Amino acid sequence: MDSEALRKYSALHPKPAGLTLQYGTAGFRTRAEQLDHIVFRMGLLAVLRSKSVTATIGIMVTASHNPEEDNGVKLVDPLGEMLHPSWEEYATQLANAEEQELQKVITEICQKAAVNLHKDASVFIGRDTRPSSKKLSQSVIDGIQVLGGQYHDYGLVTTPQLHYMVCCQNTQGQYGKATLEGYYEKLSKAFMELIKQGCTKSHCSGESQRHLKIDCANGIGALKLSEMKPYFPPEVLIHIYNDGTKEKLNHLCGADFVKVHQKPPGGLDMKPNERCCSFDGDADRIVYYYKDEAGHFHLIDGDKIATLISIFLKELLAKVKQDFKMAVVQTAYANGNSTRYLQETLKVPVHCVKTGVKHLHHKAQEFDVGVYFEANGHGTVLFSKAAETKIRQLIKEEKDDEKREAAKMLENMIDLINQTVGDAVSDMLVIEAILALKGLSVQQWDALYADLPNRLLKVQVADRRVIDTTDAERRALTPPGLQEKIDALVRKYKLSRAFVRPSGTEDVVRIYAEADTQENADALAHEVSLAVFHLAGGKGAPPQP
Helix, strand or coil, X not given: CCHHHHHHHHHHCCCCCCCCCCCECCEEEEEHHHCHHHHHHHHHHHHHHHHHHCCEEEEEECCCCCCCCEEEEEEECCCXXXXXXXXXXXXXXXXXXXXXXXXHHHHHHHHHCCCCCCCCCEEEEEECCCXXXXXXXXXXXXXXXXXXXXXXXEEECCXXXXXXXXXXXXXXXXXXXXXXXXXXXXXXXXXXXXXXXXCCCCCCCCHHHHEEEEECCCCHHHHHHHHHHHHCCXXXXXXXXXXXXXXXXXXXCCHHHHHHHCCCCCCCCCCCCCCEEEECCCCCCEEEEEECCCCCEEEECHHHHHHHHHHHHHHHHHHHCCCCCEEEEEECCCCHHHHHHHHHHCCCCEEEECCCHHHHHHHHCCCCEEEEECCCCCXXXXXXXXXXXXXXXXXXXXXXXXXXXXXXXHHHHHHHCCCCCCCHHHHHXXXXXXXXXXXXXXXXXXXXXXXXXXXXXXXXXXXXXXXXXXXXXXXXXXXXXXXHHHHHHHCCCCCCEEEEEECCCCCEEEEEEECCCHHHHHHHHHHHHHHHHHHCCXXXXXXXX
């Protein structure tokens, strides 16, 4: 390690006094002007991680659905998955080290993680469309070069595209070609084959079905969808809105805005019964929606996306007659009626885990087919190696036509789904293919089950750590008396449940409640928020209904 170069470059990316940040589920996120030293140091860390696992590591500069003034950075592990938890610790240590300690901290990480500094290192870099992203990715490159790493800068890409590139690179091209063309070709080919397979002219829904309006949150999704348009078949008519040419990123638009405010984004004109969807700022989340004849807005969130995909996969799995284990993984935020529908009507096992993509992804890996989505629209499907091998083998060897056809469809689904991470573009194509193949309208999809009315609230507290939870965050262990109080409140309402959990990033407690009517869900959420305020050290004035 060249201490002189490290000292020289580190001085060009100084750490503001007194600033400490934590590497969370989404990496580091804060105001863009506070990030320069962080991204430089993540360049350093990516080189160390690459040397320790002898593989290419990814670095993405993005703050996803946050306001345009913010930015962030996260690392991508060799198979396109999120950074290993032990390295999240190292990331936090390195980010918060004082200037003069930097070399010492690097040496400590090398010792703890058995990093051989003489090995080669390779890093892939991507960034979103924020005004601050280009300069920050330059600082990443400084960090990589100081420790002698090689890098490839993909420039503007969606977050899932970078995850895909890293996985392709480290599987020696087995997962696909590590280029944007490779990504577009793999997805469009799988999509077209699926449609072709299932579409005898009589069955496939008419032209009107294939129009889709997409709100791209004024972000990277718009650029990449435009690039991908030439790869689509002529019958797929996508109309891009909020393409970033006029308005600010995520401002009154995008998947997060639509989900939280339960209303359509600005900049997109909806006519009754038109199919619309929204990506978030870095295109790793998607939600669908439409307006009915009476002008009422209907949101189709991650729970309903997971349900649609599960119905389709379950039918195909039944046809191939293999003993594959399939399950859906949700968090406590999943609507109670989605869980009921999956378990009771579809007879698919459902598992609940803590909030955060890494927990869902990890659990989904336990099954042959693991479907996971957060209600916010981030999710994907994972296929076990054994299931994938068996499916590809059936296509070659199976004599029975129906079985072989179903296996072929499953193979196309495997290729269409980005298994590394939730991907709005890939998920959109999966949904569009299923709707077309099953001849479903957006209203019929929505009508699978009715969401229970729910309400999300947050309460500011002096210290979020006073709340400790168990049972996948569905029950509070501390402060004493809080869970008993919640149980008593829940008993007052029909079909109700409520839970509280500390925010991962700020001193706020998040509250979720659902019940048989909106009025009751609102009342329950308010009563629970008062209990949190009084028992968990609320700040400021008590919550008002």
